[in-house]
Amino acid sequence: MVRRHELTDAQWQMIEPLLPANGKPGGQWADHRTVVNGVLFRARTGVPWPDLPERFGPWQTVYERHRRWSADGTWQQILAELQIEADASDPDGHLAKALEEEAREWAVNIDSTSCRAHQHAAGARRRPPRDFPLKGAVRVWRPGREALGRSRGGLTSKVHLLSDDCARPLTWQTSPGQRGDSPMFVAVLEGLRIRRSGPGRPRSRPDRVRGDKAYSSRGNRAYLRRRGIKATIAQPDDQLAKRRRKGRAGGRPPAFDKAQYRRRSAVERCVSKWKQFRAVATRYDKRDYIFNGTLTAAAIVIWLRDTVQEPSETP
Structure with a gap:
């Protein structure tokens, strides 16, 4: 029987071949499915690791597996494979399902969200863990940079993300909470890599990028023009007023499609899905690479729910 916040049989069959081979010289790993369900239970409920239910086994095993897979890129690899599968299964070759028959472009939506950091998330040591980086690690150690900062909301982390039109996270970058949105625009787009x-x-x-007023800047629009990407980015009132004051010298206003801008709500829905996981809405992880692992585990569940078709029950 599948319990709350655990993978179904169909979902498990989807990711089981993507996990590392069970067993190492001198010992065997605990059952992967039990450990993965423990990680997802903690991400969904936000309980401290020692308070995991006993059915998931020793909490140290679940935590250590999550920490290890966050460092060596196992979670990221699973997410990448799910995105490849979704891309291949789309007959038009696009990640986003066409909202209308005439819509044939690959559009992405950019936004950011703040995650309040729990007091237990502070105080990480400035030196790396003893076994960091692991072989093949994707996280680079940066002393004193754990994507934690102080904003008006207190100690926070900010997640800058791209989503497709199905409200699924594609890629993201973490930063301290006081970091602005516009300076992260190029970094987030440069991180978009969907393998075939x-x-x-x-x-x-992508063919088009949609963003709110926070991303309206001359540099961001020039970057999109150089890459041949259409921009659907709203202009703030001060930029509109400045252009009017200049008259003809202000040049033409950038093109803006209101119908396309309405579809930017997909990234808001993506954030809402993500923050159903309490360990995402509130950051409890001290290390940035472990917090990114938690974000990735939650993103895997979002993609599985949209990709895996559960068998219908016969009456």
Whole structure:
């Protein structure tokens, strides 16, 4: 029987081949499914690791597996494979399902969200853990930079993300809570890499980017023009007023499609899905790479729910 916040049989069959081989010289790992369910239970409920239910086994095993997979990129690899599968299964070759028959472009939506950090998330040591980085690690150790900062809401982390039109997270970057949105625009887009199931370079250049007023800047728009990407970014009132004051010298206003801008709500829905996981809405992890692992585990569940078709029960 599948309990709350655990993977179904169909979902487990989807990710089981993507997990590391069970067993190492001199010993065997605990059952992967039990450990993964423990990680997802903690991400969904936000309980402290020692308070995990006994059915998941020793909490130290679950935590250590989550920490290790966050460091060596196992969670990120699973998410990448799910995105490849979704890209290959789309007959039009786009990640986003077309909202209308005439919509044939790959559009992404950018936004950020603040995650309040619990007091237990502070106080990480400035030196790296004894076994960091692991072999093949994707996280680079940066002393004193754990994506924690102080904003008006207190100690916070900010997640800058891209989502597709199905409200699924594609890629993201973490930063301290006081970090602005516009300076992270290029970094987030540069991190977009959707590998293909066959030969070919990863998909990294969407047809359109939608964003709110926080991303309206001359530099961001110039970056999109250089890459041939359409921009649907609202202009703040001060930029509109400045252009009017200049008259003809202000030039033409940038193109803005209101119908396209309405579809930017997909990234808001993506954030809402993500923050159903309490360990995402409130950061409890001291290390940035472990917090990114928690974000990735939650993103995997979002993709599985949208990708895996559960068998219908016969009456």
